[in-house]
Amino acid sequence: MKGQDNEMGTNRRVAVLATLAVLILVGCGGPGPAGANSGTSGGIHNPSDGRGGTLRYANSGDWDSLDPADTYYAYSWNFARLYGRSLVMFKSAPGAQGATLVPDLAESLGRSSNDAKTWTYTLRPGVRFEDGTPVTSRDVKYAVERSLDKATFPNGPTYFNDVLDLHGYTSPYADPDPDKLGLRAIETPDDRTIVFHLRKAFSGFDYLAQTPATMPVPRAKDTGSKYKEHVVSTGPYLFQTNELAKRFTMVRNPQWDAATDPNRRPLPDGITVDLNVNADDVDNRLLSGDLDVSIEGSGVGPSAQGRVLGYQARRANTDSASVARLWFTALNSDVAPLNNVHCRKAVLYATDRAGYQRAYGGPTGGEIATNMLPPVIPGAQRFDLYPSPKHLGDIAKAKDELVQCGAPGGFATSISYRAERPKEKATAEALQQSLARAGINLEIKPYPLADYLRLYAGKPDFAKANNLGLIVYGWGADWPDGYGFLSQIVDSRVIRPTGGNSNLGIRDPAIDQMLDQALVTTDAVARQQIWVNIDRKVMEDAFALPGVWAKGLLYRPPNLTNVFISDGFQMYDYLALGTTRR
Amino acid sequence: MGIYIVRRMIAAVWLLLIVTAATFVVFFLVPRLAGATPDDLASRYAGRTASPEVIHQIAIKLGFTDPIWVQYGRFVKGLVLGADYSTGPTTVHCPAPCLGYSFLTQNPVLPDLLDRLPVTMSLAAGGALIWLLAGVSTGVISALHRGSVFDRAAMGVALAGVSLPIFFTGLLALSVFSYWLGITAPGGSYTPINENPLHWAYDLLLPWITLAFLYAAGYARLTRAGMLDTMGEDFIRTARAKGLPERTVVLRHGLRAALTPILTIFGIDLGLLLGGAILTESTYSLPGIGKYSVDAVVNNDLPKVLGVVLVGSMFIIVANLVVDLLYAVVDPRVRYQ
Amino acid sequence: MSPLLEVRDLRVHFPTEDGVVKAVDGLSLQLERGRRLGIVGESGSGKSAAALAIMGLHQPGTARISGEIWLDSTESGRADLVRAGAEQVRKLRGRTMAMIFQDPLSALHPYYTVGHQIVEAYRLHHDVSKQRAYRHAVELLDRVGIPQSGSRVDDYPHQFSGGMRQRVMIAMMLSCNPDLLIADEPTTALDVTVQAQILDLIRDLPAAVLVISHDLGVVAELADDILVMYAGRAVEYGPASDVFAAPQHPYTWGLLGSMPRWDRTRSQRLAPIPGTPPSLINIPPGCPFHPRCRYAELTGGQATSVRPELRPAGSPEHLVACHLPNPRRAQILADEIRPTL
Ligand SMILES: Nc1ncnc2c1ncn2[C@@H]1O[C@H](COP(=O)(O)OP(=O)(O)OP(=O)(O)O)[C@@H](O)[C@H]1O
Ligand code: SF4
Ligand SMILES: [Mg+2]
Numbered sequence A: 001m002k003g004q005d006n007e008m009g010t011n012r013r014v015a016v017l018a019t020l021a022v023l024i025l026v027g028c029g030g031p032g033p034a035g036a037n038s039g040t041s042g043g044i045h046n047p048s049d050g051r052g053g054t055l056r057y058a059n060s061g062d063w064d065s066l067d068p069a070d071t072y073y074a075y076s077w078n079f080a081r082l083y084g085r086s087l088v089m090f091k092s093a094p095g096a097q098g099a100t101l102v103p104d105l106a107e108s109l110g111r112s113s114n115d116a117k118t119w120t121y122t123l124r125p126g127v128r129f130e131d132g133t134p135v136t137s138r139d140v141k142y143a144v145e146r147s148l149d150k151a152t153f154p155n156g157p158t159y160f161n162d163v164l165d166l167h168g169y170t171s172p173y174a175d176p177d178p179d180k181l182g183l184r185a186i187e188t189p190d191d192r193t194i195v196f197h198l199r200k201a202f203s204g205f206d207y208l209a210q211t212p213a214t215m216p217v218p219r220a221k222d223t224g225s226k227y228k229e230h231v232v233s234t235g236p237y238l239f240q241t242n243e244l245a246k247r248f249t250m251v252r253n254p255q256w257d258a259a260t261d262p263n264r265r266p267l268p269d270g271i272t273v274d275l276n277v278n279a280d281d282v283d284n285r286l287l288s289g290d291l292d293v294s295i296e297g298s299g300v301g302p303s304a305q306g307r308v309l310g311y312q313a314r315r316a317n318t319d320s321a322s323v324a325r326l327w328f329t330a331l332n333s334d335v336a337p338l339n340n341v342h343c344r345k346a347v348l349y350a351t352d353r354a355g356y357q358r359a360y361g362g363p364t365g366g367e368i369a370t371n372m373l374p375p376v377i378p379g380a381q382r383f384d385l386y387p388s389p390k391h392l393g394d395i396a397k398a399k400d401e402l403v404q405c406g407a408p409g410g411f412a413t414s415i416s417y418r419a420e421r422p423k424e425k426a427t428a429e430a431l432q433q434s435l436a437r438a439g440i441n442l443e444i445k446p447y448p449l450a451d452y453l454r455l456y457a458g459k460p461d462f463a464k465a466n467n468l469g470l471i472v473y474g475w476g477a478d479w480p481d482g483y484g485f486l487s488q489i490v491d492s493r494v495i496r497p498t499g500g501n502s503n504l505g506i507r508d509p510a511i512d513q514m515l516d517q518a519l520v521t522t523d524a525v526a527r528q529q530i531w532v533n534i535d536r537k538v539m540e541d542a543f544a545l546p547g548v549w550a551k552g553l554l555y556r557p558p559n560l561t562n563v564f565i566s567d568g569f570q571m572y573d574y575l576a577l578g579t580t581r582r
Numbered sequence B: 001m002g003i004y005i006v007r008r009m010i011a012a013v014w015l016l017l018i019v020t021a022a023t024f025v026v027f028f029l030v031p032r033l034a035g036a037t038p039d040d041l042a043s044r045y046a047g048r049t050a051s052p053e054v055i056h057q058i059a060i061k062l063g064f065t066d067p068i069w070v071q072y073g074r075f076v077k078g079l080v081l082g083a084d085y086s087t088g089p090t091t092v093h094c095p096a097p098c099l100g101y102s103f104l105t106q107n108p109v110l111p112d113l114l115d116r117l118p119v120t121m122s123l124a125a126g127g128a129l130i131w132l133l134a135g136v137s138t139g140v141i142s143a144l145h146r147g148s149v150f151d152r153a154a155m156g157v158a159l160a161g162v163s164l165p166i167f168f169t170g171l172l173a174l175s176v177f178s179y180w181l182g183i184t185a186p187g188g189s190y191t192p193i194n195e196n197p198l199h200w201a202y203d204l205l206l207p208w209i210t211l212a213f214l215y216a217a218g219y220a221r222l223t224r225a226g227m228l229d230t231m232g233e234d235f236i237r238t239a240r241a242k243g244l245p246e247r248t249v250v251l252r253h254g255l256r257a258a259l260t261p262i263l264t265i266f267g268i269d270l271g272l273l274l275g276g277a278i279l280t281e282s283t284y285s286l287p288g289i290g291k292y293s294v295d296a297v298v299n300n301d302l303p304k305v306l307g308v309v310l311v312g313s314m315f316i317i318v319a320n321l322v323v324d325l326l327y328a329v330v331d332p333r334v335r336y337q
Numbered sequence C: 001m002s003p004l005l006e007v008r009d010l011r012v013h014f015p016t017e018d019g020v021v022k023a024v025d026g027l028s029l030q031l032e033r034g035r036r037l038g039i040v041g042e043s044g045s046g047k048s049a050a051a052l053a054i055m056g057l058h059q060p061g062t063a064r065i066s067g068e069i070w071l072d073s074t075e076s077g078r079a080d081l082v083r084a085g086a087e088q089v090r091k092l093r094g095r096t097m098a099m100i101f102q103d104p105l106s107a108l109h110p111y112y113t114v115g116h117q118i119v120e121a122y123r124l125h126h127d128v129s130k131q132r133a134y135r136h137a138v139e140l141l142d143r144v145g146i147p148q149s150g151s152r153v154d155d156y157p158h159q160f161s162g163g164m165r166q167r168v169m170i171a172m173m174l175s176c177n178p179d180l181l182i183a184d185e186p187t188t189a190l191d192v193t194v195q196a197q198i199l200d201l202i203r204d205l206p207a208a209v210l211v212i213s214h215d216l217g218v219v220a221e222l223a224d225d226i227l228v229m230y231a232g233r234a235v236e237y238g239p240a241s242d243v244f245a246a247p248q249h250p251y252t253w254g255l256l257g258s259m260p261r262w263d264r265t266r267s268q269r270l271a272p273i274p275g276t277p278p279s280l281i282n283i284p285p286g287c288p289f290h291p292r293c294r295y296a297e298l299t300g301g302q303a304t305s306v307r308p309e310l311r312p313a314g315s316p317e318h319l320v321a322c323h324l325p326n327p328r329r330a331q332i333l334a335d336e337i338r339p340t341l
Helices: A013-028 A036-041 A074-080 A137-147 A159-163 A205-209 A224-229 A279-288 A302-309 A341-350 A353-359 A395-405 A422-436 A460-465 A482-490 A509-520 A524-540 B002-033 B038-043 B052-062 B068-081 B109-144 B149-163 B166-180 B197-230 B234-241 B246-271 B273-284 B289-298 B302-330 C047-055 C086-092 C114-125 C130-143 C162-174 C192-203 C216-222 C240-245 C250-257 C326-340
Strands: A054-058 A088-090 A101-103 A111-113 A118-122 A186-190 A193-197 A237-243 A247-252 A270-274 A318-331 A366-368 A412-418 A441-447 A468-476 A544-555 B083-086 B091-094 C005-016 C019-031 C036-040 C064-073 C077-080 C097-100 C180-184 C208-213 C225-230 C233-239 C311-313 C315-320
Touching: A118 A205, A137 A186, A137 A193, A159 A205, A279 A302, A279 A544, A279 B166, A302 A544, A318 A422, A318 A482, A341 A395, A341 A422, A353 A366, A353 A422, A353 A544, A412 A422, A422 A441, A422 A468, A460 A468, A468 A482, A468 A544, A482 A509, A482 A524, A509 A524, A524 A544, B002 B038, B002 B068, B002 B302, B038 B052, B068 B083, B109 B149, B109 B197, B109 B246, B109 B273, B109 B289, B109 B302, B149 B197, B166 B197, B166 B273, B197 B246, B197 B273, B234 B246, B234 C162, B246 B273, B246 B302, B273 B289, B273 B302, B289 B302, C005 C047, C019 C036, C019 C047, C019 C064, C019 C225, C019 C233, C036 C047, C036 C216, C047 C064, C047 C097, C047 C180, C047 C208, C097 C162, C114 C130, C114 C162, C130 C162, C162 C192, C192 C216, C208 C216, C216 C240, C225 C240, C225 C250, C233 C240, C233 C250, C240 C315, C250 C326
Parallel strands: A054 A270, A412 A441, A412 A468, C036 C208, C036 C225, C097 C180, C180 C208
Antiparallel strands: A088 A101, A111 A118, A118 A193, A186 A193, A237 A247, A247 A270, A318 A468, A318 A544, A366 A544, B083 B091, C005 C019, C005 C064, C064 C077, C225 C233, C233 C315, C311 C315
16 A cells, blocks of 8 residues: 555565565464554544544545545545445554454455465345445456456556456456456355455465455446546445545445444544645644544644644644654665675764654654664564664764775765655755765755656666665555565565666665565564564665654544544544544 | 737647647657656556556557657647547547546546636636736825835835745635634635635635735736826826816826736736646645646646646637737727727 | 916925925016916926916925915906915816927827817816717817817827827817916927917917917917016016017027027027026026126126016016116117117
8 A cells, every 4th residue: 555655666566476475474473562553542532432423534635546446545445444345354443453354345354275375255245335236246356357457447556466367357348258257266156255266375365355446346337437436335435426636525325234344333424525635724724623634644744743742732632653664765785885885884874863853854753763664563673783872873983984995085976865855855965964974975866756766766777877875765565564564675686677666776685585585484473583684684784774764643633533543554544533523 | 800819819729739749748758868668658657566568558558659749649639529538348539629538547638627727717817806906006006105104015015925925825814814713715615606606705715815915016016116107297297287186197097008018917927827826726725727737747647737738828828819909908009000 | 357367476496306496486477368478488497397386287295386376267266376275276277277288299198089088178177968078079179170070089199190189289278268278388399380370279269378488489479478587587578579679688689599580591590598507406696697698797796696686678567687777788789689680
């Protein structure tokens, strides 16, 4: 899933599969340690059963799509549970509990056979579309089929394209079968049974069954790329009005039956969502009580933070959500003299990490990161191989490393950042200042965000030719999981010479080997240790300069009830929210 | 007059062709010079986990694999004859003038634009009216009482108006008037005029004033200078010699003449208003062309960019034409040439 | 019965950064109903400043005006315009006193038809319908000699020639039948044949006329009386026939000497007054003309110390401000001046 920032680059099939494999293992490994969000906000604020009122959301951008086949934002998956029922879902519960899977449209989690290559689900009886038509397994199959058509639904993830045994199947819209159900990889032996056949064993298939792609779609109502104008609901709310890119409203779905749904206790009678609202205005409205939820879940913007934290009454209504995201700067081992580990270490020693944190808004923006894995990820450990008082940097040690590197007087290189991001600009400038103390001189080079990875910093020959020794970047995981977080940024085998890479210059066969080892390690604790080892190896070899483990400052207006942060989405759980405003 | 308008229209068509062609060149040629392949371009619209095959499929679907002039030809053809697009299960016809479908959201561009046009027009019309009235009257009073407290205060405020950015004045106004005092509509409010004209005006009042503030300042200064010049003219002395009351002298004789150059500037400003509208619409979250164009550019969404470019050029062309025609009405010396 | 216009000791001073410009500095004159007074003088002698003061057209704040301007209007009786309220003076403008200016193009509003501009003045003072006012405008244009006045009433000023524009100006100012018409350089911007026509037009008006010009020829054609102005004051004032037949002031002699005449040769013709007009900020003490006067020494030092007052010379109505004793003046006139005129 995406957070509000598009951190993940273009994916490689192998990597996704690997990621999922491990994710699943985590899920099955029993309850992990309490999430980083449980300590401060594991409880429920304003618990309530009070029904009624209208919950008002606003989005500072546009939705990628409301179509369950075509959406890939964390907030969108969180929200989609209000109008659609996938086979399986993240539990609506606070903290680490919110990252566990529970059956939704299905009666139980998936039953696997054939060495986890075949997965079977039985649908609950009595579930209906908003028009009263009963939901059958064919509607789920059709939904997954259409989600495979990435030319029509480019935004959604490609998990099913990657794991299903497609036999060349591309899209129901190009399907000669009169019922458009020609995909052999999914069988529907009866109205309530659906069977998935995978290319190869995949023990974590329930995580895929959790994506909105398994929310049933009635073929008769499918209008392809126009379906997002009216998605047919199976959840507790249905779309009343929908003005694309402006706003939509939802009301209770009379066909939704609580008897078929143990997971949802919908409180408000209605929901409104305004789109493309000025971000500062969102914050203002939130604080003035004209709005209930800023839907992206990324927290209060910089200009409103002071007004939130400056008042005791408001400060009490905030939650700091730890996010599985790291803001960091890659040290490109392709570019001399950073091909020498000592020169890289010199950079790590010379860095003023407190300045890095300031660039991201200080403690509200996140904690100072001393290693790669964000603490919210199960099993992650904190350590600091380059300590300095108050994180201000150790210039003596830096100079020492420079001598060992053969550059006693320092050296010059370039630092790139995404031009549209003021925080990254501030980072580059802060680094320029702090490294200059050790004689390391940085030339600052901004590049456009849209093509940062494809054409500039993420293209090895460009980065080398332009002497990009330091590359400012950030990375978030789809789910809080170590392997999923690390593989795309440290595996040297995913680096493509044509560009589009998110591994910005970490090339170490030992790390690659450890990643492969983690894939086959079934014991959760042992696997978590491997991630920590990789983390440690990256830091020992000084391949990256960790900056900030991100946090979001969430504000909940006093009228909001049943508020909690779930580790599954690392933001408020939208299924649970209610309001006292009538 | 008729021939004149027709000639202008033909020139306008040429201009639109050139402007859209230039947009194409910037969009396709510049990235290509930077080394981007059609697939690279397509990957912008392909979602994050798209495989190279999917990206290529999208490149073909969007037509990126064709030479640039073929793509441009297709765009012009769509404008003139319309075009067909696949939504997946069916094909829909996009009637002429078809501006195509967004690369990103796959929404048709023209209906979106037409849907948003009234918002921007409402914003522009109301804003322009207010800034004309406020700016010109302030300028007149300032000129007549040169050096007075009013004059100095007004010119000070005018200076602030030209130098303060819209998102600052806009958000400040929202905080104070909408959220604190609660007397104006909150951000994001818009009611179409045909639904409820009063509500329409109420919702747009603050955006109007914000937009007007920026321009009124300039007009106040311009009017003041123009009035000071005009009031020294011989015909003003004549008007006084006839015994006209000072009000008539100032408004019907002085202002009438001073307004002509202001009209020229007004035409230019109205044409370029899209710039101010972008900021105002973003600040107030109004669903107009301005906000749309920001999204279009940020997302590299060519069909939307082209649509906005067309509308923007049309704004300028029409505003200039209207001003030229108005000029002939206002200044008889132009009319009889 | 009192004269239509009586100006007493009028002063128009402009405070400027360099000092106070004394454009008019003690001017007195009288104009009887139906008569025409010509004011002549070099450029900058204060003619326009005086006329604008009478009309009340100086911008408040720029000019300091003192003295008395008595206008005896048929409607509202006799009033001192210097002391009257601005509103009262405004109501007299157009109705009782009117003024035409030197440049008829810039004096007409470029954006309104001439008909509109005439009607505007007329309807301001007369409660009549638009149609009637337009008929009146057409009649006026006809009267001032504009052909096809019926259609030309809808034309704009730039569509008329210079002479025609001045006719329009006159028509506009005549629309209310004023008692007093001030014509400030009415023909200066026009060519010679047209000049004559405009002068004929003005001569046939029923109103009393104050005609201003630096051209003695123009004044000679029109005026019953003549006032010669120098440095903001009258230096010679009397019936036109007397002033032309027996000019008394050395400055007037200079003016007449520099007047172009068909029977003079070029060398005889242009005998300009030596020197330049005086600074109006520091007006020369004594007789302001003395730095340029050939006869200054003949006054026994008085010329540089005592400012000469108007006093009769030649005839009782013929006044002159000059220290030269009358016999001496008569002798100079006879010996030196008359042969060159
Ligand atoms: N508003 C003013 N402020 C300052 N000085 C002025 C103003 N108006 C006129 N003057 C000065 O007063 C003097 C007399 O000007 P006026 O226009 O009365 O001369 P004039 O006799 O009409 O000359 P001309 O034949 O050139 O029209 C001039 O020196 C002029 O510069
Ligand atoms: S008073 Fe003297 S100086 Fe003045 S005009 Fe008469 S003769 Fe000349
Ligand atoms: Mg003059």
